[in-house]
Amino acid sequence: MQAVARRLGLTTMALYRHVADKADLLDGLVELLLTQFPLPPPDLPWQERLAQLAHGVRDAAARHPGVFPLLLQRPAETEPARRVRDTAQAALGDAGLDPEAAARAERLLSTAVLGFAASEAAGRFAHHDHAVRDADFACLMRSLRLLLEVTAADRDTGS
Amino acid sequence: MQAVARRLGLTTMALYRHVADKADLLDGLVELLLTQFPLPPPDLPWQERLAQLAHGVRDAAARHPGVFPLLLQRPAETEPARRVRDTAQAALGDAGLDPEAAARAERLLSTAVLGFAASEAAGRFAHHDHAVRDADFACLMRSLRLLLEVTAADRDTGS
DNA sequence: ACCTGAACACCGTTCAAGT
């Protein structure tokens, strides 16, 4: 709070005009974070859209490692959070999942991607090169795509 | 610090005899957390071992929601952390992955499971029933097993 | 409407001093 106020050239107490408390300020920060990467246009293939979303999330984590871990901590029911989630769910729907399955897949996929990005931001993989982490991320992306394609194929053949 | 000291019936300053600082105390807590679930015996099938590990992690998160999120934040190079990781890597080796691939798969799988458990502990899925979260977790487990089996099959047929 | 001063109840940490 004091650091933020100093940066704005105000006293600490002036902040409480614009923000209810510290948690409210942090909520505002994660909301801002979710607008820091582009949402893929809906006419791209669904694989492409999910990949762009995941890369955007990872980039945002790299640019804002301090705030990012908060994303995994709160329900994120703000407008920008909803926009990101709807984009992912739409892509999963186009992958052939029914709405309920798409919602579940979105929760699981976002957890995997957010978890990876948060781990990286917090330095959990700090003893690995950036090249290793890039390969890890690529492997994660490949695995998730494979999984969705296998699931879709199972559905198509009715097995 | 003060709360811990009060619970021990000591003054706050007495803690600094046994612990370097607050971060050190928290490191000790996550170390303890990693001993709170059983490591599966190595004679079980690898699918079984990974499943037991994942369930153990989720239970630990449910029992200690306050400390758990810290697991995703630090490198975890302590002895208990290594034991858990080695158990997972051994199972992945038995699934047919070479050592490098097993290490990578361990990083990705642990991130997915830890991310899910941390999300649950922190209340990110608080607006969903426990039944929904159980189904989510079951879906995650099924997906990860499927993924490993597909990968193993690909390797066996040399494609 | 927006900002400030003064104050409150808390933090983690250090260090000289005690037994």
Add this chain to the structure above:
DNA sequence: ACCTGAACACCGTTCAAGT
């Protein structure tokens, strides 16, 4: 060796008071 008292530099937050 282990613990304590006193002190320091910090937190977030409130509220009456200023413009």
